[in-house]
Amino acid sequence: MDYDRKSAVSSFYGGRRSSADALNRDYAPPPPTSDQRARRDSSSSFFNPTGAEALPTGAAEPARVHSAGYNRMSYFDAGREEPVKGGYDEVERPNEGGWDIYADFNNAGPRYSHAFGLGQTEPSYQQLPSPRSAKMDEGSAGPVEMVTVPALGAEWGKDELKAMTKRGRREEKSEDRSRKWKAFNRGQYGLCGRKWLTRRTLVFVIFALCAAIAIVLAFVIPRVPSFAINGSTPLVPATGWFNTSIPAQFSRFPANFSFPALISLQVDTSGNFLPLVFKHLDAQVYDLDSFRLVGTGHLNHTKLPAKQFTDIQMPLNFTYLATNDSDLTWINWYNACKNKIQYNGGVRPGLRFRLNIDMDIAGLPTMHSTATTITNAPCPIELPNNAG
Numbered sequence: 001m002d003y004d005r006k007s008a009v010s011s012f013y014g015g016r017r018s019s020a021d022a023l024n025r026d027y028a029p030p031p032p033t034s035d036q037r038a039r040r041d042s043s044s045s046f047f048n049p050t051g052a053e054a055l056p057t058g059a060a061e062p063a064r065v066h067s068a069g070y071n072r073m074s075y076f077d078a079g080r081e082e083p084v085k086g087g088y089d090e091v092e093r094p095n096e097g098g099w100d101i102y103a104d105f106n107n108a109g110p111r112y113s114h115a116f117g118l119g120q121t122e123p124s125y126q127q128l129p130s131p132r133s134a135k136m137d138e139g140s141a142g143p144v145e146m147v148t149v150p151a152l153g154a155e156w157g158k159d160e161l162k163a164m165t166k167r168g169r170r171e172e173k174s175e176d177r178s179r180k181w182k183a184f185n186r187g188q189y190g191l192c193g194r195k196w197l198t199r200r201t202l203v204f205v206i207f208a209l210c211a212a213i214a215i216v217l218a219f220v221i222p223r224v225p226s227f228a229i230n231g232s233t234p235l236v237p238a239t240g241w242f243n244t245s246i247p248a249q250f251s252r253f254p255a256n257f258s259f260p261a262l263i264s265l266q267v268d269t270s271g272n273f274l275p276l277v278f279k280h281l282d283a284q285v286y287d288l289d290s291f292r293l294v295g296t297g298h299l300n301h302t303k304l305p306a307k308q309f310t311d312i313q314m315p316l317n318f319t320y321l322a323t324n325d326s327d328l329t330w331i332n333w334y335n336a337c338k339n340k341i342q343y344n345g346g347v348r349p350g351l352r353f354r355l356n357i358d359m360d361i362a363g364l365p366t367m368h369s370t371a372t373t374i375t376n377a378p379c380p381i382e383l384p385n386n387a388g
Contacts, residue, residue, distance in 0.1 A: 223271035252325040253325075255324050259337075276303070278359055280301065318333075337381055350379075
C-alpha cells in the first residue's frame with residue numbers, strides 16, 4: 001500500500017486533522033522509480049473508463065468525456081489533497097519503496113513505527129517486567145513492597161457487625177452461658193471457671209456445707225422456753241418503785257378497782273446451748289367467769305442462763321372499770337381481796353384468771369406465745385375492814 005493510499009474521510013467530514021493520529025501526518029513521498037508512471041487523477045481510472053488507461057497500445061486518445069463520478073471539483077477539500085482510490089491504485093506494486101503493511105508482520109520491509117518516525121524518539125515495544133512469585137520475594141534481600149488492594153465491599157461480615165451491637169453481645173453471652181451449663185452438667189466444666197469445681201465436687205461441697213450449717217444452727221438457734229407458775233402464791237405484792245407508782249384502790253361509785261402485783265414465773269431453758277435473751281415479755285390477764293381483761297404486764301430486756309430453771313417476776317397492773325357494783329367481774333375480785341376478818345376462819349376465795357404471755361426472743365424471727373390458767377390464786381392485797 002502506497003503512501004498516498006489514505007482515506008480522506010477525516011478531512012472530508014471533520015474539516016481538520018487530528019494531531020494524535022500518525023496516519024494524518026504529512027511526510028515527504030519517496031522519489032518515483034523509473035518504471036512508475038505519472039500519477040493521474042482519480043477521474044482517469046475508476047470514474048472514467050474511457051480514459052487513456054482503458055485504450056490499447058497505439059490507439060488514438062479520444063476526446064475526454066467527464067463522467068458522473070466524483071472528481072477534484074465535486075467536494076470541498078479542507079485538508080490536504082489526497083487522491084481517491086482508483087483502479088490502477090489497487091494493483092500491487094512490490095517494487096515500489098515505502099511502507100508495506102505485510103512487511104510489519106513478516107519482517108520483510110520497513111516497520112510501521114519506523115515509517116512514521118516513532119522509532120527515533122521512543123521504542124514502539126516495551127517489555128513488561130516478569131511476575132515474581134512469593135518464594136522469590138521471600139528470598140530477596142531488599143524490602144518487600146506490599147500492594148494495597150482496594151476494598152471491594154464491607155470490611156466486616158454480617159455476623160461480625162451483629163456481634164458489635166448490644167443485642168449481639170447479649171445473645172453471645174446467653175449462648176456462652178448455655179454452652180458452659182451444658183458442659184457443667186456433663187462434668188466437663190468447673191463452676192466459676194474452676195476446673196476442680198465440677199458438678200460432682202459441688203454436690204459434696206454443698207452437702208458438707210449444709211451439714212456444717214445444721215450443726216451450727218443446732219447450737220446457736222434458741223429454743224422457746226416453757227413457763228411454770230408457783231401454785232401456792234402465783235401473785236405477790238409489788239415492791240419497790242412499782243408499788244408506789246400505782247396505789248391499790250376499790251370503789252363502788254363508779255365501780256372499779258386498780259392495784260399492782262407481781263406474778264412469779266419459772267422459766268425452763270434446758271433446751272438451749274447458749275444464754276436465752278428476751279427482747280421483751282408482754283402479759284394479759286383475763287377473768288375466767290366473764291372473760292374480761294383485768295390486767296396487763298410488761299418486762300423489758302431480760303437475759304437468762306442456758307440449761308437452767310430460772311425464777312423471774314413479771315410486774316402486772318390490774319385495772320378494771322364497770323358500770324356499777326353489780327358487775328360480776330368487779331364482785332369476784334372485790335370478794336377475793338376483802339379483809340380476812342369478814343370471812344369465817346379467815347379464808348378468802350381465790351382468784352380465777354387466765355394468763356397469756358407473748359415473748360420476743362432474740363434469734364427467732366417471729367413472736368411466740370404461751371398461756372396458762374389459774375383457778376385458786378390468793379389476792380396479793382388485803383382491803384381494810386371498813387372498805388366499801
